[in-house]
Amino acid sequence: MMSVADAPDSQINTTGIPPVVLTSELRKVYRTGFFLNQKVVSLKSCSLKVYKGETFGLLGPNGAGKTTLLKLLLGIIRPTSGRGLLLGRPLGDRTVKERIGYLSENPCLYDYLTAWEFLQLAAGLFQIPKKVQRQRIPQLLELVGLSQADARKKLLRRYSKGMLQRVGMAQALINDPELVFLDEPMSGLDPVGRYQMREIIVTLKASGKTVFFNSHILSEVEQLCDRIAILAQGELISSGFLDELLGTSNVYHVKGQGGDWEILKKWVPNLEYQPNGSWLGEVQGDAYDFLASLRLMGGQLIAMNLSRPSLEEFFVQQIQRHNNSQRIV
Structure with missing residues (x-):
């Protein structure tokens, strides 16, 4: 099966607009051991494209390289080889960071602050004017389902896991980003929290944002994503539109x-x-x-x-096929 990353642009983008995320043969090797003489390949020659307005899902088992790829795209770490562009700029370009948002899997927030104070701090880092902050912060708190009264009075240390995740989402959107990266946004959430997070992602898509996220909850990915990619042992083994991968049926x-x-x-x-x-x-x-x-x-x-295979069934099939091919080699 041809990867979307390798397909001609005409097959996946008819507008002629360049992708907001582009990687070509991206590779990351870590050195480990006491003398740093051992190598661990975390990502192997990863090539993919994500276009404006898409909701893109990155899938893979634990240790597949998903977080490594996110860190490379965000400029947190540097690739060993290969290249990439984010919003038309090389990976690591600092001028791009004011145009993106990021929610980590386990956001580390200043728990002695209230949600309102924390969002003020995040807004200050982006040099957002006070007048804009007074409008945007309550809008974001409403979007993520936190009342202004609680946000002003309740310290983050008293928030539940789901509430902290929602505050983290609000800070990821404080700069009104064009592109949002979410690392396991449903992690640790109860069904209500997952529903609320899903609704937020739907709202972002409706407003024209590009959303790039990885998740183990494949039923959510199947509902939300336009296209997906599957990583296994650092290798991109499958990517494409859901209808292309799962098939169509009447x-x-x-x-x-x-x-x-x-x-x-x-x-x-x-x-x-x-x-x-x-x-x-x-x-x-x-x-x-x-x-x-x-x-x-x-x-x-x-x-x-x-009547077609679920994304979970397709995912398991692809992982098993990859594992079997590795044993044969």
Whole structure:
């Protein structure tokens, strides 16, 4: 399968706009051992592109090189070889940093400050005028679901993991960045926190921001991302649009309740009733027509999913295939 990073631009970007993230043969080798005479390859010849307005997901098991790639893109560490551009500038260019936002997996915040004070501190580092701060800080606190009263009075040391993650997201957006990097943004969050973080990412995408994030929660990635890339043992083994990787299908697994049995059987030939009164089956064809018919007959849809492999299934398959090929070599 051809990697999107190697595909002609015309196949993945019809606007002619250059990518906001571009890497070519990016490689990182660490030296370890007492005499630094041992080498550990953390990233191998990674080439990828991310375009403006995309939500891009970077996937991989623990130790695959995801955080290394993020640090290279952010200029925190330098590549051993290869090159890259961020917003049209070479990796490590300081002038780019005022145009990007970053949320680490475990943000280290000044816990003796309130959320409001911490965001004031972050805004000061970007030299954002006080007048703009007074407007932007409450907007961001509202976006991440923190009340202004709590933000002004409650110290960060009294915040839960989910609340700290939301404060971290607010500081990542304090400079109104064009490009946002999120390192495991769902890490350690409960279902409500994950939902809130997902809604924030959807809002960023709707406002035209480019979002680059890595996560182990593949169901969230499948919902949010336009394109993904998979790293394994430092190597980029797969990348592309989700429809390209998972395939397309006009068959849907459906679950519902109510409706007219005879009409339902025309739509769902393999209709099966369940003990709890619901029904299961597959619908082939125009899903919108089926939903309109179901509504007219007084039925209710409980769940509807495309009949194709999930991202989790595809991910496991790719990792297993890569591991098997490594054993053969």
